[in-house]
Amino acid sequence: MASSFTKATTYSLSSYIEITHSYHFVNHIFDTEVANLADLNKLYKRCLAIVDHSVYNLYGDKIKKYFKAYEIEFTIRSAYITEDDKSLEALQEVCSWITDFDILRQESVLAIGGGLVTDVVGFACAIYRRATRYIRIPTSLIGLIDASVSNRVAVNWNGMKNRLGGYHEPLHTIIDPTVLRTLLEAEIRNGIAEILKISSCTHIATFEALEQCGHTFIEKHFGHSKVIDQELVEVAETVVRQTIQSVLEVEVPNCREQCLDRVMYFGHTWSPVLELAVSPPLLHGHAISLDMCFSATLANQQGLLPNDQYMRFLDVLDLMKKGTSATIATRDRKLRAPVPTGTLGSHAILQTEDDDDELEATRASHKEVMKQQPRKGLGPDMNIAIRAEERVAQLQKSIGVSLSVYFLNS
Numbered sequence: 001m002a003s004s005f006t007k008a009t010t011y012s013l014s015s016y017i018e019i020t021h022s023y024h025f026v027n028h029i030f031d032t033e034v035a036n037l038a039d040l041n042k043l044y045k046r047c048l049a050i051v052d053h054s055v056y057n058l059y060g061d062k063i064k065k066y067f068k069a070y071e072i073e074f075t076i077r078s079a080y081i082t083e084d085d086k087s088l089e090a091l092q093e094v095c096s097w098i099t100d101f102d103i104l105r106q107e108s109v110l111a112i113g114g115g116l117v118t119d120v121v122g123f124a125c126a127i128y129r130r131a132t133r134y135i136r137i138p139t140s141l142i143g144l145i146d147a148s149v150s151n152r153v154a155v156n157w158n159g160m161k162n163r164l165g166g167y168h169e170p171l172h173t174i175i176d177p178t179v180l181r182t183l184l185e186a187e188i189r190n191g192i193a194e195i196l197k198i199s200s201c202t203h204i205a206t207f208e209a210l211e212q213c214g215h216t217f218i219e220k221h222f223g224h225s226k227v228i229d230q231e232l233v234e235v236a237e238t239v240v241r242q243t244i245q246s247v248l249e250v251e252v253p254n255c256r257e258q259c260l261d262r263v264m265y266f267g268h269t270w271s272p273v274l275e276l277a278v279s280p281p282l283l284h285g286h287a288i289s290l291d292m293c294f295s296a297t298l299a300n301q302q303g304l305l306p307n308d309q310y311m312r313f314l315d316v317l318d319l320m321k322k323g324t325s326a327t328i329a330t331r332d333r334k335l336r337a338p339v340p341t342g343t344l345g346s347h348a349i350l351q352t353e354d355d356d357d358e359l360e361a362t363r364a365s366h367k368e369v370m371k372q373q374p375r376k377g378l379g380p381d382m383n384i385a386i387r388a389e390e391r392v393a394q395l396q397k398s399i400g401v402s403l404s405v406y407f408l409n410s
Contacts, residue, residue: 019255021151021169023244025237029137029176030062038070040108040135040172046073048101050094050121052113053080055139058182063112075101081116083281086156088164094124098132108133108171114140115147115284119162122153126168135172139179141191141222142284145198145243148173151255161272167256177233177240181224186283188218193285195243197267197292200313201338202246204345209239211312261349266338267292297369298350298362299339309344314373 026036041047047067051060056078067074077097081090098109111121111134118136125132138148154165180188192214199206210217213235219225222240223233250263267288275287282290296313299305305313337350 019169020171022172023149024172024174025241026174026176027178029174030059030066032066032069035070037066037110037137037174038072041072041110042070044104044107045071046107047075047110048098048103048107049074049076049110049112050079050097050117051076052117052139053078055113059112079113079117079120081113081120083116083156083276083284086116086120088155088157090120091124091155094121095128098124098128103128103132105129106133108135110134111136111170112139114138114143118143118147119153119165120155122168122170123155123165126153126166131168134168134170135174136170137174137176140183141180141188142194143191144175144177144180145191145240145247146194148175149244149247150251156276159276161276169255175240175244177222177237178224180222181226183221185218185221188221190283190285192217193267193289193292195239197288198243198246198250198264200292200340200344201263201266201347202250202345203242204343206239206242206246207344209235213239260336262336263338263347263349265336266295266340266347269295269337294362295337295339297365298337299341299348301362301365302339302350304339304341304348305344306342309340309342312344313340314369 024036026034028034029037049063051063056063056076060076060078063076064074079090079094103109109121109125109132111118113121115138118138122134122136125134136148138144151167151169152162152165153168154162157163192210195206196210199210213232216232217223217236217239220229220232222236223229223231224236247264254262269291271284271287271291274290275282275284293314296305296310300307300310338347339350340346341348
């Protein structure tokens with residue numbers, strides 16, 4: 001009997017899954033009176049928390065007290081991850097911690113820290129058993145308004161920033177602006193660059209809030225310094241919420257980067273190479289500031305950004321050329337550089353091919369403009385050395401004497 005089966009050479013299949021993740025705005029998340037975090041861990045009554053080392057030094061006892069209050073068994077791992085350490089080795093260590101915890105398939109890892117920690121932990125969860133759930137609590141300004149809003153998780157590799165990674169949404173992200181009170185001013189400044197990035201291209205009211213209150217945000221930790229400035233807190237929380245909303249509006253519909261014309265590339269056309277090109281590496285916010293400033297010069301030269309709006313925006317220097325070829329390869333042979341336009345709050349995507357002459361002319365013009373800026377365009381506290389200094393300060397505080405006295409007497 002002849003078979004009715006038809007032998008095909010190609011099978012085309014499509015499948016869709018629903019991805020749900022929630023953002024919770026909760027102040028003082030580690031206070032025992034605030035049950036939100038405990039509620040997320042009540043099913044298994046245990047938790048693996050991977051915590052940035054500086055955050056652990058500041059909040060470790062409070063986190064332990066919190067879990068004890070809710071009778072949740074906990075394992076806390078303190079993670080020291082700098083830009084230099086955002087590596088496969090760090091990724092493997094996090095995977096080993098997950099293994100040691102013997103995590104169940106439906107359990108979630110808790111990541112507490114800045115973007116470096118949440119990136120590495122998120123990537124570890126993405127590849128562990130092909131997808132392990134996780135919850136994140138960002139503790140830096142960049143973490144609150146950039147890394148915590150992204151579904152991209154990665155590590156650096158072979159001298160290239162975030163070259164190995166994937167897409168992996170957390171089940172929950174908890175936004176607690178009160179953690180900003182313990183940040184260095186330099187880290188607040190570092191994070192404001194990310195707010196500038198999205199607001200200058202999508203939301204002029206947020207950009208104007210930075211113009212009016214930016215220095216105060218830095219000095220008073222978004223209103224959460226020792227003396228709480230409630231009026232400033234309200235303005236700052238509006239800025240944080242609107243920034244997160246602006247990012248979600250442009251990123252969620254393109255959550256797998258099907259479209260390469262992304263406004264979120266603003267500040268990231270040359271910065272991925274620049275950030276790691278020097279030793280110690282630049283802080284992320286300073287690297288993207290360099291990039292944004294040069295992009296603004298490019299927009300001005302092409303008639304997209306008027307002189308008055310261009311001068312509103314400028315505040316850093318140039319060091320851009322090296323990143324062009326790597327960026328064009330990533331973006332399918334086009335520059336696809338987002339630039340602010342008009343009266344700010346809007347943007348265009350420059351689709352140019354690699355034009356060395358045009359970029360060189362822009363670079364030369366940019367250098368002349370930068371010479372007129374404060375500090376000739378150089379930003380304060382530009383590299384990650386400030387974090388090493390912070391660790392020294394913490395150690396000095398813990399032992400009660402200066403390190404020079406300590407080592408002389410050891």
